[in-house]
Amino acid sequence: MNKEIAPIPAYQNLLQNIGQALHSARQQAAQTVNTLLVQTYWHIGQYIVEFEQGGNEKADYGSGLLERLSKDLSSLHGRGFSRSNVFYMRKLYLNFPNSETLSHKLTWSHYFEILKADEPLEISFYTHQTAREGWSVRELKRQMKSMLFHRLALSHDKEGVLQLAAQGHDIQQAEDLLKEPFVLEFLNIPQSHVLTETQLEQKIIDHLQHFILELGKGFAFIARQYRMSIGGKHFYADLLFYHRILKCFVVIDLKRGAIDHQDIGQMNLYLNYFAKEENTEGDNQPVGIILGAYKDHFLVEYATASITNQILLAKYLLYLPDKELLSQQLERLLGDADEHDADGGGVV
Structure with a gap:
């Protein structure tokens, strides 16, 4: 006759503890894999840039170098080396020349989307904000499509825009709740x-x-x-x-x-x-x-x-919103601030 192993509540607690341990371990393993992947892609970008600096060939998106690298790396190492992926590996290194500034909270899929932005200020903002808010890739794409950085930036002066890009959007006062539109x-x-x-x-x-x-x-x-x-x-x-x-x-x-x-x-x-x-x-x-x-x-x-x-x-x-219009308004804001400082109107 089989004996009861333990009272049902105690057994359920055992299952829950094991499940939590497995979940935590899998999360840590996935995070470690993501961190190593981003670091590896950063190094690949570094090698490409150093190859360029040696006077060998420029690697813009349509260059023969990227196309050849994509084919050869795919042949030698399998998936993950499409021309767009290789292009953004290079761009990752160019925008984050110090690998220690890479966020361990972001996956390569996050960086792939963020690096689609053209301006360094915008790239910096979305990097900090994604880590701060814990956005999924889907939510990041939506925020970028809705021009969040531009909408927030246009309510600041130049110093505020630079701070926004460097730190992300920090809610400290009521006015920080405002986006336009x-x-x-x-x-x-x-x-x-x-x-x-x-x-x-x-x-x-x-x-x-x-x-x-x-x-x-x-x-x-x-x-x-x-x-x-x-x-x-x-x-x-x-x-x-x-x-x-x-x-x-x-x-x-x-x-x-x-x-x-x-x-x-x-x-x-x-x-x-x-x-x-x-x-x-x-x-x-x-x-x-x-x-x-x-x-x-x-x-x-x-x-x-x-x-x-x-x-x-x-x-x-x-x-x-119209991306081109918001970009022009932001450029005008930063440009007007530069002219004002050049005329001696800056704050001392």
């Missing part, structure tokens, strides 16, 4: 389609995970249509979040069309309510974000001039 292409709403604000809100709820990723790190969803009872009347905030880094409530109001002064006044009312009625010990002052299809800069300036609450106004797009 927010991109909601994941809602899959045709440009010509007219939605009500309620329908837009429902679409966002249906794609809440994507929306939180677009908002950025630190957002925790609390409720939609959050009710506030003030003076016998009921008011409803479209979306309510708590930001765990800033330690504050974030109230989001959605506008189908342009943002006007009444929207700003209403948000001010909401924030006063949250500061008085909802904040508890340790909470900082609440932040309001009004997302609209349009905003008038002069109206914003006049409507918010005497308001002490933190109200951020931003446009949203239902489609990906």
Whole structure:
């Protein structure tokens, strides 16, 4: 007669402990393999660049050297040496000449996508931000396609852009939550389609995970249509979040069309309510974000001039922004800053 090995809870605990040990070991093994692969590809890039510097041949994307290397390495060592892979190995070394600056948190698949960017500032930003946020390759591709670096950079001065590229996007104050514009292409709403604000809100709820990723790190969803009872009347905030880094409530109001002064006044009312009625010990002052299809800069300036609450106004797009336009705007920003410094207008 078979004896019972152990009580069921104890046996389940045994299985769980073994499973956790296996999972941890497999994760470490995969991380080690990824690190070694990236380091190996960096060395291959180094050898290619040193071959070039010896005056042998330039290895641009269409060069005969890369094509020959791709064929010979594939023949000798198997898969993984397509011409594009070999090209990006070379580019990896050129952009990270010190191998110690490579992130152990990123796989070769991450670097392959990041190196598709043209500018060193952009490459540096996505490297730091991917490691900081723990993005999957799929999410990295989406953020690059939505021009995240450009959208964040255009809200900074030149010094801020350089810091953004060197460190990634660090949330330290309410203004750091702002992107211009927010991109909601994941809602899959045709440009010509007219939605009500309620329908837009429902679409966002249906794609809440994507929306939180677009908002950025630190957002925790609390409720939609959050009710506030003030003076016998009921008011409803479209979306309510708590930001765990800033330690504050974030109230989001959605506008189908342009943002006007009444929207700003209403948000001010909401924030006063949250500061008085909802904040508890340790909470900082609440932040309001009004997302609209349009905003008038002069109206914003006049409507918010005497308001002490933190109200951020931003446009949203239902489609990906124009890459060329954002690139030109960023170049103009950096160029204007250089001219200003050259004229003696820099900060001493």
